[in-house]
Amino acid sequence: MALSKDEVLAGLAEIVSEETDIDTAEVTLEKSFTDDLDIDSLSMMTIVTLAEEKFDVRIPDEKVKDLVTVGDAVDFIAAA
């Protein structure tokens, strides 16, 4: 059963928080992974991998650069 965007956001926020110690409440749709959350390229790959496992989706490496904001990632995962 497909997850709602709210459910994906909540799950993704937990992953981001675990990797970076950023509070889950700070992980909102409009935030940029790089500019707002200060997530570097390696941490981003960790987050992507953990999201793939959690949501049972595949996020190709070449797609990761397009996931600029948390909302981009939520949209991609929810539509997968």
Add this chain to the structure above:
Amino acid sequence: MTTLNVRRGPEFTRILGLGVARGEHLVPNDDLIEPINSSDEWIRKMTGIVTRVRADKDTSVIDLSERAARDAIAQAGIDASEVDAVILSTITYPHITPGGAPVLAERLGATPAAAYDISAACAGYSYGIGQADALVRSGAARNVLVVGAEKMSDFVDPADRSISYLLGDAAGAVVIGGSDTAGIGPTVWGSDGGGAELIRQTDSWIDVRDNGAPFPTLRQEGPSVFKWASFKMAPVALEAIEVAGLTPDDIDVFIPHQANVRIIDQMVKQIGLPERVVVAKDIVDSGNTSAASIPLATERVLRDGDAKSGDVALQIGFGAGLVYAAQVVILP
């Protein structure tokens, strides 16, 4: 019907001796940041590297190999003439032929040992250990010298932000021979050529000759390599532990290829190694020395007193190919 004799070797093998040779110069991050518009802080954050060892211009892969090999043979307590096979793992020996191993064997006085090079990049040392273990147990060789040696600085581009600033020059050598007890567990190895472009040479030698391409240097897709190494290698490491008949609780020391501290830390997490396990991080000072990094890191944990002879070590090499190999060994 004709029956052929077959050889059989000892049931078990172990590492009899270890030797290393690091490049003569300790190069700090500050010496490399200008052409890549970076900073000491950024390199430390992204890789954990503070310095890397680099060799003199006139020092060759064979020079580094010879230094390391002489110490390994001495520690093994054998004469070079008792080495029946020399395996040189390198991707930076600058000759297509002859291989470096026969040249090395000649220098060491190990002739007429069988001698050949293997090209398995950062997994090359672990590949070599797997081969040496099999050669000794099959009776094909009494003692095998395995050398991982690289002069990576010959193939770096100072302006490359992907991999060049990580790399160092060094050699690590071990002698593998027969043993009364098992000192080398089964090797778990493999490849994934689908990722061949993730770590690569910029242009082929033919492109240099025919199309005016610049002298080839190395590149990597850093984030993709990080993802592959950090997450796909943990099951390989766990399998190496399992086929050795052990559990992660039995491991004393973890000695992965020294690619990046961030990869090492994530692997520790993914494998689920207990906190008491010593984790080798020679990369901080020596950089990424490809095939040499595991024996270098082994020497370091022993020299620093973080590990001792007889400790149970999990080692795993992984790199360009993509290729990987892991085994549990008893430290010499």
